[in-house]
Amino acid sequence: MNTLQRYFIEIAYNGTAYHGWQIQKNAVSVQELINKSLSTLCRQEIETLGCGRTDTGVHAKQLFAHVDIPEEIDVLSSQFLQRSNSLLPYDIVIKRFIKVKADAHARFDATLRSYEYHIHFSKDPFLHNLSWQLRDKPNVELMNQAAQILMEYRDFSCFSKSNTKTLTNNCLIKRAEWLPTENGIVFHVSADRFLRNMVRAIVGTLIRVGKHEMEVEDIRAVIDSKNRSNAGESVPACGLYLTEVIYPDLF
Secondary structure, X not given: OOOEEEEEEEEEEOHXXXXXXXXXXXXXXXXXXXXXXXXXXHOOOOOEEEOOOOOOOOEEEEEEEEEEEEOXXXXXXXXXXXXXXXXXXXXXXXXXXXXXXXXXXXXXXXOEEEEEEEEEOOOOHHHOOOOEEOOOOOOHHHHHHHHHHHOOOOEOHHHOOOOOOOOOOEOOEEEEEEEEEOOEEEEEEEEOOOOOOHHHHHHHHHHHHHOOOOOOOHHHHHHHHOOHHHOOOOOOHHHEEXXXXXXXXXX
């Protein structure tokens, strides 16, 4: 019986063509294609476990998964990396393999995750499916004031997709701010964990503040209600990117 070695895989992808990271029935996912690539190279069934999940159409600049591969396979060689990527479509890339201890866990060992949500204001064909176009510019100063209130709370049930199987809706948000870009704005948010659809729901709520449909302080009532119907609409997936996952004790 082969002895297995655990590795972390750093992955990036354009999520436009995929039904998210996690394997789905009757739909193509990023995880499915990564598994197929590695299984082909290793000539046996290989399964990955990701640090989380991204929804349909959401992108990842950095996502980690862990995988167990027979130790006699030279996973850390440049040839293995090249061959892995040659079996993947153009919009998915494995950046590197990292040798880790046997009990290292891509999901449970992560201490911080960061997302960006990109918005642009002028039509730009090069941002199609990569950013959300808003016709009218919102008040970013008000949106930033409301974003700061998020960090005073822990229970974000109001921003969670209903009927999820999470044990808790508590998250520790450590950063939440809007910054300008050449043709728009980007929302930066970091937390120890995120609920399903949470970032897109937060952005939709903050946009309401920026459009003067809500007052800054109204966001407190939304969060206190723990009711998803009181928050803003979920914004389109095309503008959302998982950008960073932190493992301080692994590498």
